[in-house]
Amino acid sequence: MTSSEVLSERERLERIESLTDGTLAYLDTEDLQVELLDRVCEMLTADAAMVLMLDQSRSRLVTRVARGIEEALHQGLSLPVGRGFAGRIASEQAPLVVEQPDDQLVERVLRERGFASLMGVPLISEGQLIGVLIVGSLRLQSFTQPDVDLLQSAGDRIALALQAHTSRAQLSAAVVLQRSLLPPHLPPIAGLEMDARYVPGEGGTVGGDWYDVFSLPSGHVCLIVGDVVGHGLPAAVVMGRLRSALRAYALTDLNPDKVLTYLDRKLRHFETSQMATILYGVFDPMLDKVRLSSAGHLPAMLTQTDGATIEVEVPPDPPLGVPLQAVRRTTVVDIPVGSSLCLYTDGLVERRGAHLNDGLALLRQTLVPGDPETVCTSIMAGMVGRTQPRDDIAVLVVKREARQPVKQLTLPAEPSSLAAIRMALRRWLVDRAISPTVLNDLLVAVVEASANCIQHAYGAAGGLIDLEMTVHGDTVTVTVRDTGQWRQRKDETGGWGLLLMEQCSDDLQIVRDDDGTSVTITRQMQEEEDS
Amino acid sequence: MTQATVGVHEENSQARIVLDGEIDLANASEVESRIHATLHNQLTRVTVDLSGVTYIDSAGVRLLVKLASRLKVVRTDFRIVVPSGSGARRVVEITGLEEFATDSS
Numbered sequence: 001m002t003s004s005e006v007l008s009e010r011e012r013l014e015r016i017e018s019l020t021d022g023t024l025a026y027l028d029t030e031d032l033q034v035e036l037l038d039r040v041c042e043m044l045t046a047d048a049a050m051v052l053m054l055d056q057s058r059s060r061l062v063t064r065v066a067r068g069i070e071e072a073l074h075q076g077l078s079l080p081v082g083r084g085f086a087g088r089i090a091s092e093q094a095p096l097v098v099e100q101p102d103d104q105l106v107e108r109v110l111r112e113r114g115f116a117s118l119m120g121v122p123l124i125s126e127g128q129l130i131g132v133l134i135v136g137s138l139r140l141q142s143f144t145q146p147d148v149d150l151l152q153s154a155g156d157r158i159a160l161a162l163q164a165h166t167s168r169a170q171l172s173a174a175v176v177l178q179r180s181l182l183p184p185h186l187p188p189i190a191g192l193e194m195d196a197r198y199v200p201g202e203g204g205t206v207g208g209d210w211y212d213v214f215s216l217p218s219g220h221v222c223l224i225v226g227d228v229v230g231h232g233l234p235a236a237v238v239m240g241r242l243r244s245a246l247r248a249y250a251l252t253d254l255n256p257d258k259v260l261t262y263l264d265r266k267l268r269h270f271e272t273s274q275m276a277t278i279l280y281g282v283f284d285p286m287l288d289k290v291r292l293s294s295a296g297h298l299p300a301m302l303t304q305t306d307g308a309t310i311e312v313e314v315p316p317d318p319p320l321g322v323p324l325q326a327v328r329r330t331t332v333v334d335i336p337v338g339s340s341l342c343l344y345t346d347g348l349v350e351r352r353g354a355h356l357n358d359g360l361a362l363l364r365q366t367l368v369p370g371d372p373e374t375v376c377t378s379i380m381a382g383m384v385g386r387t388q389p390r391d392d393i394a395v396l397v398v399k400r401e402a403r404q405p406v407k408q409l410t411l412p413a414e415p416s417s418l419a420a421i422r423m424a425l426r427r428w429l430v431d432r433a434i435s436p437t438v439l440n441d442l443l444v445a446v447v448e449a450s451a452n453c454i455q456h457a458y459g460a461a462g463g464l465i466d467l468e469m470t471v472h473g474d475t476v477t478v479t480v481r482d483t484g485q486w487r488q489r490k491d492e493t494g495g496w497g498l499l500l501m502e503q504c505s506d507d508l509q510i511v512r513d514d515d516g517t518s519v520t521i522t523r524q525m526q527e528e529e530d531s
Numbered sequence: 532m533t534q535a536t537v538g539v540h541e542e543n544s545q546a547r548i549v550l551d552g553e554i555d556l557a558n559a560s561e562v563e564s565r566i567h568a569t570l571h572n573q574l575t576r577v578t579v580d581l582s583g584v585t586y587i588d589s590a591g592v593r594l595l596v597k598l599a600s601r602l603k604v605v606r607t608d609f610r611i612v613v614p615s616g617s618g619a620r621r622v623v624e625i626t627g628l629e630e631f632a633t634d635s636s
Contacts, residue, residue, distance in 0.1 A: 217534055415557035419533040422553070422586060440618030444588050451556040451590065496589035496626045503625045 007146050015043060019153050029165040030065070033158055037067040040154045044147055046135040048113065051123070051158060052079065052086055053131040061086050061132055064162075069136070072109050079107055089120040089132045095152060096120050097143045116140040119148065121155040125163040133158060171205070174233040178206040181240050182394075186213050189221055190409070190420065191287045191427035194398045195372035197380055201231070201347065201392040208235030208276065209345045209394035210243055214250075219285030219423050222250050225297070225343035225396050226278040238274050242267065242320075246280070256280045256293035257317075257328035264295070264320040264328075275321040279314070279343050283335070285423065286430050287400050290341065293330045295320045298346055298360075301367050303375075305338040305402070309367040311360065312341070337431055340375065340399035342367055347391035348383050359383075372397040403431060409467040413454045413482065417465065418447050428469055429476070434525040441504035442476060442523050448497045448504075449480040449519040457484030457517060476523050483516040533557040535584075537565040545576040551583035559590035566598065576608040581619040582635075592626045599631060 007015075018039050024032055037049040048068030052061035055078070063077040071077075082091040084107045089096045097119045103111060110118065113136065120134035133155040178198070186194050194213060200206045208228025215221050224246060228239045245266050249259040260280055267274060279297035281290045292300065292312065296319030300312040314331040318324045335341065342363075349359030366382035367375065375397045384393070407428050411417040422443050429439060446467070453465050466481040502508055507522040535552035546569060554562055570577065579595065581587065595611065602609045611631045613620045623632050 217532060415555070416532045418555045418557050419553065437616075437618070437621065440586075440621060443586060444618070444622060447555055447586075447588055451588070454556065496592045500589055500592075500622065500625055 012146075015150050016153070018043065019150075019157055024157075029161050032161050033065040034067060036154050036158060037065060040135060040151060041067060043150060044119075044135055044137070044143070045139075045141070046117075046119075046137045047139075048115070049133070049135040051131060051133050051162075052077075053123075053162070054081070054090065054129060061090055064131065069109065069113055075109065077107075077109055085110065085118055086120060086132045086134055089122055089134070090129060093122045093124065093129055095122070095148045097148065099140060099142065110136060114138060117143060119143040119151060121148065121152045123155050123159040123162065125159045130159055130162060130166075170233040174206045174236040175200075175204075177233070177236045177240060178210075181236075181243055182210060187215065189213070189215055190424035191401050191430075192221065192283075192398055193372050193401055194396070195376045196396045197376050197393070198395075199380070199384070199389060199393045202388060202390050205231050205392070206236055207231045207392040208239040209347065209392045210239050211343065211394045211396040212243055212247070213396070213398065214247065216250060216254075218254070220254055221283040221287065223281045223283070223290075223341070223343065223396060223398055224278060225345060225394055226276055226280075227297070227345045227394070229275040229277075231392075238267075238271055238276070241271065242276060242278075246278075250282075254282060255330060256282050256291050257330040260293050260295050260317070260320065261326075261328050264326070267321045268323070271321070273321075275319050277319045277346075281341070281343075285426075287427055288335060288430065289332055290335050291330045291332050293317070293328055295328070298344065298349065301342040301344075301363060302333070302335070303340045303342065303367045303369055305336065305369060307369055309364045311364070335400050337400050338369070338402035340369070340372065340397055342375070342379070343396045343398075344379075345392070345394045347389050347393035348379070348395060350391065352390065372399050375399075401427075404428070405471050407469045409469070411465050411467075413458050413463045413465050413484075415451075415454060417454070418450060421447060421450055421465075421467065424467075425469065425478070432471065432525060434476075435527050438523060438525055438527060442478065442521070445501045445504040445508070445521045445523070446478050446480060448501045449521065452497060452519075453480060453482040453484070453517065456486055457482035459484075471525075474525050476525055477520060479518055479520045481516060481518040486512055486517055535562050537562060537569075539569040541569075541574075544573050545578070546570065546574050547578045547580060549580045549583065553586040554584060554591035554594075555586065555588055556590045559594050562591075563594040563597070566594070572605070574607055576610070577602055578610040578612060580612040581617075581623075582612060582614055584613075584617075584619045587619045587622050589626070592622060592628065595623075595628060595631075596626075599628070 041049050050066040050072055051064045053064045055062050059081055061079045063072045066073040079086050081087050085105055099117050115136035117137040120132055122129055123131040182198050196211045210226055212224040228235045246263055249262045253259050277297040278295045281292045283290045292314045294314045294316040296316050301309050302312050303309045312333055317328045318326045349363055366379055409424050450465055463484050468479045470477045505521040505523050509520040511518050533553045533555050535554050535558055538549035540547040599609050609631055613623050613632050615634050
């Protein structure tokens with residue numbers, strides 16, 4: 001439109017209006033940029049315009065939107081900062097105008113289009129370069145200072161929109177990631193009760209805190225609370241990777257110190273300059289002991305059945321990701337039935353202007369015996385109350401079930417449930433006065449009854465097995481129920497199952513009716529002294 | 532999931548199959564095929580060592596019985612090593628496999 005140095009007042013107003021038009025507010029970031037580029041091209045009588053954004057490494061400019069030179073987008077045009085036309089605008093963070101550019105200056109894509117005049121401005125947001133906006137004209141024209149000003153105004157508008165878009169996108173991506181990695185329901189594990197809480201920090205920013213609980217095929221149970229230093233999407237991404245890597249290492253090594261050593265090596269090699277603290281524990285299959293290793297993490301709390309809460313003394317080794325060749329250690333801690341462990345991140349106990357020891361003392365007072373859900377609720381009420389936590393908080397409470405006279409269990413009628421049934425029975429009876437022979441007999445009788453149910457009660461659709469285990473005085477009774485229609489086995493390969501059930505129980509009752517089958521096994525916990 | 536390992540040691544046409552872990556309906560057929568894969572026609576004796584088995588029931592018995600009958604047909608000696616007083620020994624005794632059982636090899 002212009003090549004004169006002086007614009008009329010009317011022209012100037014028209015230009016401003018064109019870039020601040022209220023209808024632009026309703027466009028999303030992508031459409032807004034397209035619309036602004038088109039308007040800028042029209043006002044400057046240019047043929048092409050594009051937005052290039054600085055990438056994560058801050059060393060390259062990547063095409064984000066292109067008008068009139070769409071191939072830049074399709075080819076994924078990426079230009080180094082410091083070289084070429086766009087690169088110079090980025091490194092100098094100043095507008096640049098060139099006419100009849102020589103080959104050295106102009107990037108190949110621009111050269112092939114044969115632009116005679118080029119003009120570009122930096123996109124700056126919160127004092128930081130985030131990209132470059134350039135326009136090109138095939139016809140030789142002299143861009144003037146008012147033209148540069150116009151382009152810069154458009155650039156400022158785009159920078160603002162891009163910045164808002166990026167922070168919104170990062171915030172929601174971090175929240176989605178965090179939620180997907182912290183499932184609301186912890187896995188049911190026989191013999192343990194547990195609950196957990198996660199709350200984001202100030203302004204709803206998620207960070208790198210996480211908790212995790214899982215069983216291993218061996219029956220060991222792993223529990224983790226960790227904290228990746230930093231906030232937002234980058235911390236959440238590293239957290240996700242650490243969580244997966246830890247699960248993988250846990251499958252191959254039962255020693256917490258070894259697993260943390262591998263994890264440290266992985267972090268230092270692949271995520272340099274990231275740091276994390278972790279408290280990692282592995283319960284023995286019978287759940288009576290937990291082996292703990294700490295990578296610079298705050299101590300777990302053990303709430304005993306008498307009501308007292310103590311700090312679990314685990315000498316902390318260095319955090320993961322620091323350049324120290326640490327020899328990591330494992331501490332074995334007894335976990336009596338009915339007691340519970342609380343693992344947490346620093347956000348729970350650190351308060352502005354307060355000493356860490358005061359936070360830890362308050363947590364000790366807050367922790368009282370109870371079911372983990374109640375305990376978690378009272379921890380959050382007592383420690384956070386009505387103040388918005390500055391940092392994000394993860395809390396995990398795992399309680400070893402108190403001795404229970406009656407225990408119920410429902411599992412899918414599948415062969416893979418048999419190992420879980422044995423584990424549940426063993427854990428339930430672990431601190432009872434039961435002889436090893438009787439325990440083995442009970443396991444055999446109950447698993448045989450369950451295996452029968454798995455093979456004969458349901459068709460291809462499958463179903464459930466219900467177990468009810470009761471201790472009354474010196475007698476254990478286990479009832480195995482299904483709700484299926486019994487089907488005679490197709491190949492009769494010996495009656496060992498029934499034989500074993502009979503021989504391994506003091507009394508065996510099998511009731512079959514229209515509602516299904518129930519097998520009741522009764523057994524004294526001590527052997528008769530008649531041998 | 533039920534887990535077991537199958538180890539095989541062969542010397543002078545005698546195979547020693549060492550089972551460890553648990554055997555039930557969930558893994559019996561897998562254990563069985565792993566045992567079968569180790570058996571060949573030159574063997575004069577097969578010993579199944581249950582010393583490291585922490586749980587076994589009728590599913591394991593079934594595979595041992597099938598193995599015993601097959602080896603009888605091909606006139607190969609069969610032994611089960613199973614320590615006295617163990618849970619596996621009790622199951623072996625109840626199911627009538629005691630004639631093959633020894634405390635140790």
